[in-house]
Amino acid sequence: MKSLEELKxxxxxxxxxxxxxxxxxxxxxxVGMATCGIAAGARPVLNTFVEEIANRGLTGxxxxxxxxxxxxxxxxxxxxxxxxxxxxxxxxxxxxKAKEIVEKHIVGGQPIVEYTIGAAEK
Amino acid sequence: xxxxxLNILDIAQNSIHAEASLVEILLTETEETxxxxxxxxxxxxxxxxxxxVTDPFSTTRTTRKVGLGLPLLKLAAEQTGGYMEITSxxxxxxxxxxxxxxxxFFYKNHLDFTPLGDVISTVVSLVxxxxxxxxxxxxxxxxxxxxxDTREIREVLGDEVPLSSPDVLVWIRESLVEQYGDGE
Numbered sequence: 001m002k003s004l005e006e007l008k009x010x011x012x013x014x015x016x017x018x019x020x021x022x023x024x025x026x027x028x029x030x031v032g033m034a035t036c037g038i039a040a041g042a043r044p045v046l047n048t049f050v051e052e053i054a055n056r057g058l059t060g061x062x063x064x065x066x067x068x069x070x071x072x073x074x075x076x077x078x079x080x081x082x083x084x085x086x087x088x089x090x091x092x093x094x095x096x097k098a099k100e101i102v103e104k105h106i107v108g109g110q111p112i113v114e115y116t117i118g119a120a121e122k
Numbered sequence: 123x124x125x126x127x128l129n130i131l132d133i134a135q136n137s138i139h140a141e142a143s144l145v146e147i148l149l150t151e152t153e154e155t156x157x158x159x160x161x162x163x164x165x166x167x168x169x170x171x172x173x174x175v176t177d178p179f180s181t182t183r184t185t186r187k188v189g190l191g192l193p194l195l196k197l198a199a200e201q202t203g204g205y206m207e208i209t210s211x212x213x214x215x216x217x218x219x220x221x222x223x224x225x226x227f228f229y230k231n232h233l234d235f236t237p238l239g240d241v242i243s244t245v246v247s248l249v250x251x252x253x254x255x256x257x258x259x260x261x262x263x264x265x266x267x268x269x270x271d272t273r274e275i276r277e278v279l280g281d282e283v284p285l286s287s288p289d290v291l292v293w294i295r296e297s298l299v300e301q302y303g304d305g306e
Contacts, residue, residue, distance in 0.1 A: 002293060002296055002297035002300055004274075004278050006293060007275060007278040007279060007290070007293060008278055010279070010283065010287070010289045010290060010293065011278065011279050011280060011282075011283050013289070014282070014283045014287060014289070015282060015283070033131075033135065033247070033251065034132075034135070035132050035190045035191045035194065036190075038123070038128050038131055038132050039123055039128065039132075039194075043128065043131060043240075043243055043244070043247055044243070046247055046250070046251075047243055047246065047247065050250055050288065050291065053288070054288030054289075054291075054292075059287075059288055064250070065251070066247075066250070066251035068135075068139075
């Protein structure tokens, strides 16, 4: 059984860090998690983003959030990346694409155009 | 939905949307049956809305006028010979004791039973998305019981460390994996 002692250790470790306030992140990744998104495979996508951001030590600068249906169910799983006033909408995202988005867009700063909704609608 | 755990994730979002402070996800299994209960203390529904809530053309969604969450769960239960029922007490009428309870009953040996799937990822996804809401997850099986109560975790963590912190989510996942043992 995982011990509560381990949780206490997590608390102490976190208290020593500067805790980032809501909205303080530079980039925000939002995964559509309504019925349509979930049915299309959004849960593993969300978990991949959460793990990748944590493993790369980006927790302070990149936020991972969930949202409801944005009305384009046929393109789910949909992921939006917000940075400043820029928004990039990725469609048909799976775990492999999620890893690539973290590597190239979040870390590398280059959106992957071929996975965006703009590319699909051409 | 390919897994019942995805229906659970979907339906629990309704509770969060209804401003619940506690969402209970209870799974009770025998060799032949599975009962799923999702209970919340959210704002509840009016009797009028409750009467049409399993109709796909009823939804709280604002982007379009179709909602499939409850109809899909109902279908998943009924196609095994089971049922789904919903009771609700609206906050406006029951200020002290309001909320919604969804119960779905499944016959596991039926050909059309949808496997439960990865409930651990469902719990982790819920906590990640709504760290301010408390969740009680209780899964009773013939051979073991798995339990997670975020109120207990919150008590240890205090106010400063959100439940959505990556280290806490890892702890929650590992705690559940450990409790399920080799059987999951």
